[in-house]
Amino acid sequence: GAVVSQHPSRVICKSGTSVKIECRSLDFQATTMFWYRQFPKQSLMLMATSNEGSKATYEQGVEKDKFLINHASLTLSTLTVTSAHPEDSSFYICSARDWGEEGTGNTIYFGEGSWLTVV
Amino acid sequence: RKEVEQDPGPFNVPEGATVAFNCTYSNSASQSFFWYRQDCRKEPKLLMSVYSSGNEDGRFTAQLNRASQYISLLIRDSKLSDSATYLCVVINIFTGNQFYFGTGTSLTVIP
Numbered sequence: 001g002a003v004v005s006q007h008p009s010r011v012i013c014k015s016g017t018s019v020k021i022e023c024r025s026l027d028f029q030a031t032t033m034f035w036y037r038q039f040p041k042q043s044l045m046l047m048a049t050s051n052e053g054s055k056a057t058y059e060q061g062v063e064k065d066k067f068l069i070n071h072a073s074l075t076l077s078t079l080t081v082t083s084a085h086p087e088d089s090s091f092y093i094c095s096a097r098d099w100g101e102e103g104t105g106n107t108i109y110f111g112e113g114s115w116l117t118v119v
Numbered sequence: 120r121k122e123v124e125q126d127p128g129p130f131n132v133p134e135g136a137t138v139a140f141n142c143t144y145s146n147s148a149s150q151s152f153f154w155y156r157q158d159c160r161k162e163p164k165l166l167m168s169v170y171s172s173g174n175e176d177g178r179f180t181a182q183l184n185r186a187s188q189y190i191s192l193l194i195r196d197s198k199l200s201d202s203a204t205y206l207c208v209v210i211n212i213f214t215g216n217q218f219y220f221g222t223g224t225s226l227t228v229i230p
């Protein structure tokens with residue numbers, strides 16, 4: 001079963017509205033989660049690193065006021081696309097690293113992804 | 120220079136063929152290596168880790184060449200269901216555990 005769950009899997013919203021996407025680690029605690037965007041037939045693009053209890057770190061070119069990230073607990077990070085526009089339509093994916101029980105693991109799991117369509 | 124580079128392909132191979140992908144990395148201090156598989160319109164999923172001694176899982180073999188700084192994935196007896204994009208991931212535990220994705224290599228297995 002999934003170890004990282006993302007919700008919603010698909011969302012359609014009107015231009016100008018905001019959309020929140022949730023990413024949960026189910027079997028482990030994730031102090032750090034990552035948000036990506038992927039346009040059709042293109043590679044994953046890291047948008048930001050979400051840090052539990054502190055501010056997210058954004059990649060160059062990603063507007064932090066438009067893509068709000070909150071990582072309020074060790075198992076939940078949210079990405080809010082504010083004032084969405086059609087060009088924000090994309091596949092948004094989160095990931096989290098599982099360090100394992102002894103803290104020596106290093107496996108990255110992805111959420112199922114969220115298809116956002118802005119009309 | 121990019122941290123991780125992959126040939127994007129596409130690789131179009133007939134069923135039953137053997138195909139290999141390479142992924143080069145620029146930081147010699149990189150420590151952990153993985154191959155992920157991403158199906159169309161789905162999230163990437165871990166295919167296999169890459170160990171220093173090389174490792175095999177059924178038709179899939181992963182190898183690490185530290186001297187030349189690349190990892191490889193070999194798929195034998197290709198199946199139609201192997202059609203996907205294969206991403207390599209490199210983690211450098213000495214620089215804040217930064218991890219880097221390749222852009223992915225597209226594979227299509229043809230009947």
